[in-house]
Amino acid sequence: MVVSRGLRDAGMEVIFGGFQNVEQIVESAISEDVDVIGLSMHSGAHLAYTERVINLLKEKGVKDHFLILVGGVIPVKDFLVLKEMGVANVYGPGTVVRDIVKFIVENIKK
Amino acid sequence: MKRNYDIDVLIEKFKKKDKIALARLITLVENNPETTTNIFNNFNGSEKDSYIIGITGSPGVGKSTLVNALSKILLESGKSIGIISVDPTSPFTGGAFLGDRVRMTDVSLHPNIFIRSLASRGYKGGISRAVFDISLLYEAFGMDFIIIETVGVGQSEFDIYNLAYTTVVIMVPGYGDSIQIQKAGIIEVGDIYVVNKKDLGGEDIVVQMEMMLDDATIQSGWRAPVVMTNSITGEGVNSLIEKIMDHKEHLELSELLKEKKKHRFAYKIEELLSSKIGKVLESLISKDDLNKISNSVLQGKKFKIYDMVHHLFSNVKFEMKKSD
Amino acid sequence: MFDENYLKKIKERKQEWDKKLENTKERDIKFITDSGIPIKNLYTPLDVKSNYLENLGFPGNTPYTRGVYPNMYRGRLWTMRLFSGHGTPEETNKRWKFLYSHGETGFSAAVDALTFNGIDPTNPDGDAEVGTSGVPLYCIDSMFALTEGLPIDKVSVALIVEPFTSAPVCAMYYNMAKMRGLDIKTLMGTTQNDILTMTVGYVPYKNVNPYHILRLACDLIEWCVPQKNVPRWHPINFTGYNYREGGIDAIQELGFVFASACSHIDNLIERGWKVDDFVNRLAFHLSAHKDFFEEIAKYRAARRIWYKLIKDRYEAKNPRSMEFRFHVQTAGSSLTAQSPNVNIVRTTIQALEAALGGVQSLHTNSYDEAICLPSKEAVLLALRTQQVIQDETRVPNTIDPLAGSYFIEWLTDELEERVWSYIDKIEKVGNIAKALDTGWLYKEMRDAFMRRQNRIEKGEEIVLGVNKFPVPYDQTTTVFRTNKEAVKIEQERIINLRKRRDNAKLETLFDKLRKVCEKEENVMPIMMEITKEGATVGEICDVYREVWGIWEPPIAI
Numbered sequence: 001m002v003v004s005r006g007l008r009d010a011g012m013e014v015i016f017g018g019f020q021n022v023e024q025i026v027e028s029a030i031s032e033d034v035d036v037i038g039l040s041m042h043s044g045a046h047l048a049y050t051e052r053v054i055n056l057l058k059e060k061g062v063k064d065h066f067l068i069l070v071g072g073v074i075p076v077k078d079f080l081v082l083k084e085m086g087v088a089n090v091y092g093p094g095t096v097v098r099d100i101v102k103f104i105v106e107n108i109k110k
Numbered sequence: 111m112k113r114n115y116d117i118d119v120l121i122e123k124f125k126k127k128d129k130i131a132l133a134r135l136i137t138l139v140e141n142n143p144e145t146t147t148n149i150f151n152n153f154n155g156s157e158k159d160s161y162i163i164g165i166t167g168s169p170g171v172g173k174s175t176l177v178n179a180l181s182k183i184l185l186e187s188g189k190s191i192g193i194i195s196v197d198p199t200s201p202f203t204g205g206a207f208l209g210d211r212v213r214m215t216d217v218s219l220h221p222n223i224f225i226r227s228l229a230s231r232g233y234k235g236g237i238s239r240a241v242f243d244i245s246l247l248y249e250a251f252g253m254d255f256i257i258i259e260t261v262g263v264g265q266s267e268f269d270i271y272n273l274a275y276t277t278v279v280i281m282v283p284g285y286g287d288s289i290q291i292q293k294a295g296i297i298e299v300g301d302i303y304v305v306n307k308k309d310l311g312g313e314d315i316v317v318q319m320e321m322m323l324d325d326a327t328i329q330s331g332w333r334a335p336v337v338m339t340n341s342i343t344g345e346g347v348n349s350l351i352e353k354i355m356d357h358k359e360h361l362e363l364s365e366l367l368k369e370k371k372k373h374r375f376a377y378k379i380e381e382l383l384s385s386k387i388g389k390v391l392e393s394l395i396s397k398d399d400l401n402k403i404s405n406s407v408l409q410g411k412k413f414k415i416y417d418m419v420h421h422l423f424s425n426v427k428f429e430m431k432k433s434d
Numbered sequence: 435m436f437d438e439n440y441l442k443k444i445k446e447r448k449q450e451w452d453k454k455l456e457n458t459k460e461r462d463i464k465f466i467t468d469s470g471i472p473i474k475n476l477y478t479p480l481d482v483k484s485n486y487l488e489n490l491g492f493p494g495n496t497p498y499t500r501g502v503y504p505n506m507y508r509g510r511l512w513t514m515r516l517f518s519g520h521g522t523p524e525e526t527n528k529r530w531k532f533l534y535s536h537g538e539t540g541f542s543a544a545v546d547a548l549t550f551n552g553i554d555p556t557n558p559d560g561d562a563e564v565g566t567s568g569v570p571l572y573c574i575d576s577m578f579a580l581t582e583g584l585p586i587d588k589v590s591v592a593l594i595v596e597p598f599t600s601a602p603v604c605a606m607y608y609n610m611a612k613m614r615g616l617d618i619k620t621l622m623g624t625t626q627n628d629i630l631t632m633t634v635g636y637v638p639y640k641n642v643n644p645y646h647i648l649r650l651a652c653d654l655i656e657w658c659v660p661q662k663n664v665p666r667w668h669p670i671n672f673t674g675y676n677y678r679e680g681g682i683d684a685i686q687e688l689g690f691v692f693a694s695a696c697s698h699i700d701n702l703i704e705r706g707w708k709v710d711d712f713v714n715r716l717a718f719h720l721s722a723h724k725d726f727f728e729e730i731a732k733y734r735a736a737r738r739i740w741y742k743l744i745k746d747r748y749e750a751k752n753p754r755s756m757e758f759r760f761h762v763q764t765a766g767s768s769l770t771a772q773s774p775n776v777n778i779v780r781t782t783i784q785a786l787e788a789a790l791g792g793v794q795s796l797h798t799n800s801y802d803e804a805i806c807l808p809s810k811e812a813v814l815l816a817l818r819t820q821q822v823i824q825d826e827t828r829v830p831n832t833i834d835p836l837a838g839s840y841f842i843e844w845l846t847d848e849l850e851e852r853v854w855s856y857i858d859k860i861e862k863v864g865n866i867a868k869a870l871d872t873g874w875l876y877k878e879m880r881d882a883f884m885r886r887q888n889r890i891e892k893g894e895e896i897v898l899g900v901n902k903f904p905v906p907y908d909q910t911t912t913v914f915r916t917n918k919e920a921v922k923i924e925q926e927r928i929i930n931l932r933k934r935r936d937n938a939k940l941e942t943l944f945d946k947l948r949k950v951c952e953k954e955e956n957v958m959p960i961m962m963e964i965t966k967e968g969a970t971v972g973e974i975c976d977v978y979r980e981v982w983g984i985w986e987p988p989i990a991i
Binding site for chain 1: 546547558559560562563566567637638639770771772804805806807880884887891897900906907908909911913916
Binding site for chain 2: 013015016020023024027028030031032033060062
């Protein structure tokens with residue numbers, strides 16, 4: 001939620017998904033035609049969930065339309081695993097919102 | 111990131127009811143008003159008329175939850191729905207936070223519904239332009255109903271009733287009931303009033319509303335009803351739909367629907383024209399001319415402001431081309 | 435507390451001393467507590483306003499500032515209770531046995547996100563999370579597996595579930611205890627059952643309106659304590675810890691728990707009970723955060739506030755009703771993933787705060803908790819941390835050892851005063867359900883979080899390894915992974931249960947539950963019947979959702 005607020009304060013439009021299942025996340029991203037999908041997970045299920053979201057995006061043929069970011073309590077050892085799945089960047093504990101904003105701005109209109 | 115915004119490809123998919131195409135066309139009309147003419151020209155010949163419902167109320171009254179409950183019932187009866195959910199943009203940062211979707215997870219995966227969130231500012235031509243254009247896209251997509259959800263009545267920069275055929279105003283019981291009611295214009299705006307009770311109470315405000323509505327002069331022959339709902343349990347939502355349908359029927363029978371539709375487009379035409387005139391003026395009157403006026407105003411000529419503007423404008427000539 | 439003439443003398447000397455300081459420089463930082471209270475360079479008898487007998491008294495005597503028991507740790511040391519759970523009930527049982535064999539004196543079940551939100555592992559919405567953040571406890575079979583071979587008649591057990599699922603989970607636990615031949619009238623333990631944890635502490639998934647959540651919390655209290663079914667149980671633990679983790683300060687932490695406690699007391703009084711019938715069993719769960727002295731003063735102030743609240747506002751007669759008993763958890767949010775070793779130091783200092791503050795039960799965090807659920811090695815070290823304080827430092831030898839410190843007494847008074855005005859502020863909004871539903875509490879949480887985040891980003895609040903002497907994420911810590919097979923095991927457990935149970939009988943019981951919910955009666959009696967027959971937490975919560983609807987929190991961003 002801090003991230004949502006930080007991004008909004010940086011002038012972005014943030015669609016807050018709340019607690020959604022994989023289908024709802026993908027459906028929201030498509031309907032809203034967003035640039036970035038941000039997944040926040042603290043429950044230790046980040047690998048499984050991210051993989052499901054990415055698989056569903058691929059299934060719908062839209063995986064490449066989105067910049068996918070993951071944040072939360074995520075061991076640094078999983079950063080690479082997530083990036084190999086197709087996540088653009090991963091943010092662990094202690095992340096500064098500024099850095100996320102910077103990454104989005106630099107990577108969005110490519 | 112690779113995105114395809116090729117209009118021809120999108121239109122072809124759109125006509126096959128592809129939601130991804132619909133989503134991207136909305137992005138196009140939102141961000142590039144120049145593309146709208148090109149896009150809409152593809153739909154000539156489509157006769158679809160959607161019924162437009164406006165739902166408005168202060169933040170926290172349970173609008174989205176009610177829209178969710180309403181949509182659920184409409185979907186069950188086989189209708190298709192397009193939702194436009196408007197949230198305020200921060201005047202300081204230009205950012206916005208669109209949280210209404212969270213309350214619509216019940217229906218968001220249904221194939222016959224499409225939900226789009228919209229921040230209230232930051233569009234070329236203003237929010238009303240974007241809402242109007244999206245509603246046209248929804249009509250072209252073949253939606254039976256369009257629901258426009260906005261914050262506030264009379265005070266938001268875009269007045270929902272210029273676009274909607276039936277306007278529903280939602281209130282909650284609690285602090286400042288009478289203040290809510292007394293807000294300028296509230297009695298004239300709504301076709302239906304909803305008191306959305308979340309736990310207890312709400313009977314008082316219904317009685318108050320009924321009294322005020324009895325006193326209001328009714329020119330359209332429609333006395334706005336007051337419905338009590340509980341958007342969480344879904345109580346009263348059926349009766350709200352009934353009232354909406356009653357109002358729809360009333361508009362159709364009394365030919366008022368035609369008037370409303372006319373109004374919707376007249377409003378749009380006016381808006382389009384004034385934005386065009388604005389552009390013409392921009393090209394005719396230089397920034398220097400405007401600066402001169404502001405400078406003289408500051409140098410003790412503030413009372414001549416009308417005079418100076420009038421003088422400047424008197425040099426502008428509009429001429430209508432003769433059409434053959 | 436001091437003779438007036440003597441104070442005058444002190445004042446004169448103090449003025450002389452102040453002059454001496456005029457030519458000295460101070461470091462360029464704000465000298466304030468974590469909650470923003472300005473701190474002077476020195477405290478003297480001039481700062482102590484409290485009268486000893488009225489405001490401090492003796493341990494075990496009113497106003498309990500110095501502790502709730504007369505002998506405190508000389509009689510019994512605080513319970514070492516490590517919040518743990520992962521994978522399956524069987525695996526968690528192994529972890530509990532491991533800790534018990536190393537000297538743990540109380541158990542605490544951390545449940546997974548599904549149990550927390552009343553969703554069965556057979557539900558595709560959440561199957562990826564079975565056992566990843568805690569132990570899955572969906573049915574009575576899980577309870578047998580969890581406690582197998584453990585002396586739950588002698589060692590108290592904390593069930594960390596919230597009001598949305600506390601009734602079914604506790605009923606499962608009590609049924610299991612009965613079936614093991616135990617008398618639940620003597621059963622010891624705690625249920626967290628905290629409305630705020632599941633609303634402002636986390637984002638809830640498909641829960642019901644706070645109005646019902648509050649009622650559910652009170653159902654458990656009523657059934658256990660005044661109705662005397664499990665009278666030695668603590669049916670609620672007002673968990674300031676969880677929202678403190680979200681960024682609020684020590685004053686707000688106490689404000690939240692006391693305002694919440696009052697709403698529950700009011701509810702039980704409306705049900706016809708007297709405050710002395712139940713209030714002694716209400717417990718608290720606070721944080722031990724980064725500000726050493728402020729946290730110690732917080733525990734002392736909390737005891738005094740509770741005493742006054744129960745005595746003055748609720749006019750309790752029994753002094754035991756006015757005792758503030760609490761569990762403490764060291765601050766998870768103070769840990770970093772950058773330098774896990776430093777987390778050991780942080781946790782040790784925070785554990786000492788709790789010990790000096792007179793805690794009844796303590797959880798110490800493991801050094802790897804900013805990375806994963808605790809590994810066996812990490813959790814053992816966390817337990818050892820408490821044991822060092824208990825057995826090696828001699829800290830528990832005397833009661834409330836910091837009392838009489840000019841600074842501690844001043845800070846205790848100052849915190850008390852600020853907490854009272856914050857309670858007033860909350861109560862102006864209404865009871866806790868209203869403060870939630872209107873979004874007011876969410877706004878408070880958001881603002882607090884943003885303030886803290888800003889301070890950290892600006893470097894005003896130092897986090898070593900992050901904003902001072904930054905280092906990259908630690909790569910050497912072994913990441914503890916929960917069992918990937920857990921979802922399969924749990925799904926099988928439920929499928930077998932559904933085959934075994936009398937589903938026709940359950941149909942009737944579910945109808946009965948539905949009626950109880952519609953009439954808003956106490957759910958506990960039917961919960962005891964229905965969980966015994968093998969109803970699952972997910973099935974029961976679906977009835978709640980069906981009858982009361984799903985609530986979406988007014989989250990403020």
